[in-house]
Amino acid sequence: MESATPTRPNTAASTKSARPAPTRSPCPASAPSDNPPAAPHPAKEDTPVTTEPITAHAFGTVWTEQAARYELGRSARYEHARSIHRRVKLERAVYGAATLGITITPQSETLWQSHLAAATAAAGSLAWLWRKGQGRARLARLHQDLQRTLPLSRRQPLTSPTCFNPGTPWWEIADAIGWGLTMTATAPVSRARQLPTPPAASTDAATQPKALQLAPTTYEEDRAYRWAAARATGTTRLTHVTRYQHGLPDFHGIVVAEAGEAVPDLNPTALAAVFDFPPGSVVLEPIPNSGPGRKHLIAAPTALARRAQADDDPMHRLWNAKVSHPKGAAPGMILADYRTEPNRIALRVTAPDDQLIQLNQKKIARAFDYKDTSLVMVETDGLGDGLISLYRTHPLLNVREATAADLTMAPDGTIALGQQPDGRIGRIPLYDPQMGAITDLFVGAPGAGKSVTLLHVIAAERISGIVSIVADAQDGMSLPEVDGRVFHFGKGIAATAATLAAAVDLGKYRESVSAENGWGSFEIGNPWPLVNVTLDELNRILSADATVPRPFRKWVTGLVGDTQSTGRKLGLGIRFAAQSIHLADLGDKDRIRANAKNGTVWLGRTNSSTTQHMARDGVLPPGVEIAPIPRYFGTGEGSAINAAFEGKEAQHGPITAGMANIINGGSLFTNRTWFARKENKTYPHLIDLMESHDIPWLTEQEVIVFGVSYQRWLAFAEALLAGEGEEGIQEAVDAHQGVVKEQSAFLGDDEDDDQPSASSIKDRILDVLANGPMALKDVRKRLADEFAAGSVNNAMGELHNIDGLVTVVSRGVYQLTQ
Structure with a gap:
């Protein structure tokens, strides 16, 4: 019967005959697949070699023809000589046993079954030979099948007379022995696997390269075989062949020359011809720190095809x-x-x-x-x-209204605040289950949609059971919808400061209880609810041009810093909202500005690149640029310039209110807040969303702590705003049950104001350059009353070399890059 493993052709009858040199026709050109190509990368020469079987593939006419020739020549595959020798020995042993059996069996009349079995086997063998010969065009293959039937077809005519001849004549024994010797000498079954013989093959094994003495059974071995068989490669060998991806013809390997010789420099056409690849797809490169006797070969026909396709x-x-x-x-x-x-x-x-x-x-x-x-x-x-x-058109021109499901806090602490340009939902956190309460920063110029966004967030807090403590420094005009719909709403500058001070006292109460019980973290509802403090229009208090007295601004700045430092582990988050933000707005306190961005930064449309830089500084990785939000959606390509050129009035598209760049955890995405329809100067849909759930409250003890503290600090703030001095402040404090005197430490002293930080110098320089290009000497003159000339020079150099916000227009003249 046929073996599943094709053997190597051989013309000699003896098992020790030399192996002929194989022809190149039976070997496949490659084994590509329909998978998309992957660009190859060079690998180290010690990469382990995989052993996938070769598969045919239609990759152009060349691949199809070569694969067809390979399938036709599968019966001529080579096999190691030791394997052939073992098969011949086994076949001869079978003949020896059969000779002994057919010598003894005819002499016993009771063993007629053996004669019947021999006759049946012979008839079956002839029937198989007849079936195999039907329609067969290859004479060599028919000869091969005939040779396999010889042991049975020759033995039956010789043993048939013994069934009818009584006695034991000498010729019966001689006949059996002669058959056994003939079959043992010729081994017809094993020899049948060696046909046909390759044409013009050399039989001198000593003259064959070592790579050709074994049949290629894997794609990697076939590549090495082709390299050794090519004339242009000389005596070099291809080793460590490794495919980049299974099913693709791309591979790499190491070419090694004989000792004392160098690997020849072959041109791209000669290299490609070795593997029948397209010219230019095979390269031979030197190996770093290696001599000329070893080179790295890279064959990437699919990568070449991919580049050609990309060029088209x-x-x-x-x-x-x-x-x-x-x-x-x-x-x-x-x-x-x-x-x-x-x-x-x-x-x-x-x-x-x-x-x-x-x-x-x-x-x-x-x-x-x-x-x-x-x-x-x-x-x-x-x-x-x-x-x-x-x-083609802006995807955020129209967004839908929010639903209660959108504003319900998910297990990861986030809510759906709006829509991203690609259709995905934009989510921001109200709480971080891993880190605790967070600090957010919302910045946007008038009309940027900051107030509507805050209303959505506050509505989400009420729906999600979060206590909202809100204050609006613009006398409540920015967020009128929350009045009476949250736990606390302070209106005005004094109320904003008092709200913040009361929140600080609330945090201190929670801190004392946690210390008594040995708690080191916060868990929502055990025993306190999550509290988020929202302070809107904070720039009316903290900005450099705010009309509040300096002691009042320093007091609020100290309260901000204290809340940020302790709120995370106490379930007390804080959210700042302002029209602009930079160091000067936060009292030159770098720590406060950094802590204001450990949560989410909502950066809407701003009026200056300074504010944009200060909001994103330190929260975005290098190379991530932020796109400014325009005031209006575009109405056409170059409409404003075309209108100016033609002397016409430019047509504006819809306003971009609600659009913002949201930064969280170093990631950046563009988002537009859910649509909110205004009626009678309020947003009824947002009011309905808030009123669909009960107002979350603090615990009974916390309500007392916050309420008493707020009334005390409101009197203190009003007296401080009135500029009544220390005596007037003390009288106001005494009149309202005596505010804790140690809180006056937040007032600090005035020495810090005489020593502004280096970062505030940069802010002032950016403010000056916002008006247009200016010479350095003019910048120094503008800031002469605030900073020394040398400090201005150093800060300008840092902005130009490090921050990259300032560029040189001409000698000594600077301007903003954005």
Whole structure:
């Protein structure tokens, strides 16, 4: 019977005959697959070799023809000589046993069954031979099948006469012995596997290279076989062959020359011809720290085909010409993939292994001929991956209203605040289950949608059972909807400060109880509810140009810092909201500004690049750029410039209220808050959402602590605002049950005001340059009353070299980059 493993052709009858040199026709050219190609990367020479079987694949005419020739020649596959020798020995042993049996069996009349079995086997063998010969065109194959039937077909005619001849004549014994000797000498079954013989094959095994003495059974072995069989490769050997991906023809290996010789430098055509690959898809490279006797071979036909396909793709051509070019919008960045949608083209971008991702929104918009930068959105992870979205029309023109389900806090502490440009929901946290209460910063110019966003957040707190303590320094005009709908709402500057002071006392109460019980963390509802303090229009108190007295501003600044330091472990979060923010707005306290951003930064449309920088500074990784929010949605390409050129009035699109860049945990995404319809100067839908659930309250003891503290500190704040001095303040305190005197430590002394931090110098420089380019000497003159000339020079150098906010226009003249 046929073996499942094809053997090696051989023309000699003896088992010790030499192995002929194989021809190249039976070997497949490669074994590619339909999987998408992957760009290969060089591997070390000690990479372990895998052993996948070779599979045929239709990859062009060449691959199909070579695979067909391989299938036709499977019966001529080579087999090791030791295996053939073992088979011949086994076959001869069978003949020896059969000879003894057919010598003894005919002499016994009771063993007629053996004669019947021999006759049946012979008849079956002839029937099998007849069936195999039907329609067969290859004479060599028919000869091969005939040779396998010889042991049975020859033995039956010789043993048949013994069934009818009585006695034991000498010729019966001689006949059996002669048959056994003939079969043992020829071993016809084993020899049948050696046909046909390869044409013009050499039989001198000593002259064959070592790589050709074994049959290639895997793709890796076939690559080494082809290299050794090629004339151009000489006596070199291909070792450590490793495929980059199973099913693809791409591979790499190490070419080794004989001792004392160098690996020859073959041209691309000769290298490709060795494996029958397209020219240019095989390269031979030197190995670092290795001599000329070893080189790294890389064969990547699918990668070459992929590059050719990319060159034919319009998007890749545009990317290579205008974006990734050395002078392009994003030099060196790689377009890994892209997909198109009805209103969007999404570009997946990666950075080279030795670079960080760098994507500039304005430059990319310019490269793709976009006049409206808001239609080009960029997201990166700050390391090596990025996503560019090109929109036909702005996807956030229309968003729906919020539902109670949107504003219900999920187990991870987040709520759905709006929609992102790609259709995903924008989520922000109200609480961090791992870290505790958080501190948020909401910044936006008038009309940016900051108040509507805060109303959604406060409504979410009421729906989710979070106690909301709110204060509005603009006499309650920014958030009138929350009046009477939250646990506490303070209106005005004094009420805002008193609300913050009472929240500090509430935290101290929780701190004392926690210390008594040995608690080191906070758990919602055990025993206290989560509290979030929202302070809106805080810039009316903390900004440098605020009309409040300096002692009042310093007092509030101290309260802010104290709340941030202790609130996280006490379930007391705080949220700042202002129209602008930088160090000067927070009393030159770097710690306060940093703590204000350990939660979420909601950065809407701002009026200055200074505010934008201060809000994002320290929370975004290098290379992540933030796109400013425009006032209006675009109405057409270059409409404002065209209108100015033609002397016409520019047409504005809808206002972008509610749009913001949200930063959380180092990640950045663009979001637009849910739509809110205004009627009678309020938002009825948001009011309905708040009133759909009961107002969460503090515990009974906490209500007393907060209420008493608020009344005390309200009197203190009003007296401090009136500028009545220490005597007037003390009288106000005594009149309201005596505010704790140690709280006056928050007033501090005035020595700190004479020593502003270095960072505040940068803020003032940015404020000055916001009006346009200015010479350094003029900047020093403008700030002469506040800072020394040397301090201004040093701060300007840091802004130019480190922060990158300032660029040099001409000698000694600076301007903002944005």
